[in-house]
Amino acid sequence: MQTSAGTLHVVATPIGNLADMSPRALDTLRAVDAICAEDTRHTRHLLAHFGIERPLLAVHEHNEDEQATRLVARLLAGDSLALVSDAGTPLVSDPGYRLVRAARAAGIRVSPVPGPSALVAALSAAGLPSDRFVFEGFLPAKTGARREHLAQLAGEPRTLIFYESSHRIVESLADLRAVFGDARRAVLARELTKLFETVLDGSLADLHAAVEADANQRKGEFVLVVEGVGEDADARVAQGRLLYAKLAAHLPPSTAAKVAADISGAPRKSLYGG
Ligand code: SAM
Numbered sequence: 001m002q003t004s005a006g007t008l009h010v011v012a013t014p015i016g017n018l019a020d021m022s023p024r025a026l027d028t029l030r031a032v033d034a035i036c037a038e039d040t041r042h043t044r045h046l047l048a049h050f051g052i053e054r055p056l057l058a059v060h061e062h063n064e065d066e067q068a069t070r071l072v073a074r075l076l077a078g079d080s081l082a083l084v085s086d087a088g089t090p091l092v093s094d095p096g097y098r099l100v101r102a103a104r105a106a107g108i109r110v111s112p113v114p115g116p117s118a119l120v121a122a123l124s125a126a127g128l129p130s131d132r133f134v135f136e137g138f139l140p141a142k143t144g145a146r147r148e149h150l151a152q153l154a155g156e157p158r159t160l161i162f163y164e165s166s167h168r169i170v171e172s173l174a175d176l177r178a179v180f181g182d183a184r185r186a187v188l189a190r191e192l193t194k195l196f197e198t199v200l201d202g203s204l205a206d207l208h209a210a211v212e213a214d215a216n217q218r219k220g221e222f223v224l225v226v227e228g229v230g231e232d233a234d235a236r237v238a239q240g241r242l243l244y245a246k247l248a249a250h251l252p253p254s255t256a257a258k259v260a261a262d263i264s265g266a267p268r269k270s271l272y273g274g
Helices: 023-031 040-049 064-076 097-105 118-126 143-153 169-180 204-213 233-247 253-264
Strands: 007-011 034-037 056-058 081-084 109-113 133-138 159-165 185-190 198-203 221-226
Touching (some): 007 023, 023 081, 023 109, 034 064, 064 081, 097 109, 118 221, 169 221, 169 233, 185 204
8 A cells, every 4th residue: 555645534424313423523524635425415514514614526326437536546646535425324325335446456545434324223223133134225116126036035034124215115015015924023213313213113014004004104214124034944934835825926836836945945845735
């Protein structure tokens, strides 16, 4: 690494409550030569709130590759830069991965300033197994692709975490119910750290019904935390039968049974009875 090169600081910002901005995040944003932001207008408001005036550069999914080349040149020339996204931790369902990869490839020091992220905030309040978990980000937007994707996750034993928007929360809960079964336990974390924060828990059927029944529960930003499929044999068979029933509508029975057995871990013969 060149000793004269600058540092790329990856800085987490609040997911709603501005009091979650860390002192180190503020110090870093004040000290850098420029701040790379997903949406410069959004970040300008955040900086104005804290009385910070620094040049802003737009780095979003449509220009990240070309910007990365330019920004790495600046870093190599000695400038220090910060990378922020609209909310939470950059790179987590947000731009930044290509810039960080390019900076690391050029030998630039990349230093995180950790802070809020909706996925960890939701997991910390969910009360579902948290020693191992899978972050799935956003589900596909269309029902067919979403159900197909969920079918591949139906046998996952680890806790699953999804991001969801108000436009699709009802449909995604309906598809989760259809593919994972009504009884699977889950937690729906909405508007975390904000005025209307709610964390609902129950079965997927409970959560779907609660969101359908109350328009307020469909507003805002969501993290959905879903318990993994049970490790016990009964749960594997139940999961396998559910998968078999879904797949048999589209595939020959023997293929459906093989795929359902592979995904669920249940013996193939146990799947025909249910
Ligand atoms: N980088 C962010 C992070 O670290 O959490 C995530 C950015 S992603 C584009 C935005 C999604 O994160 C939202 O659609 C929602 O699913 C989730 N999210 C962000 N803020 C949230 C909040 N305050 N409460 C619940 N979910 C939130």
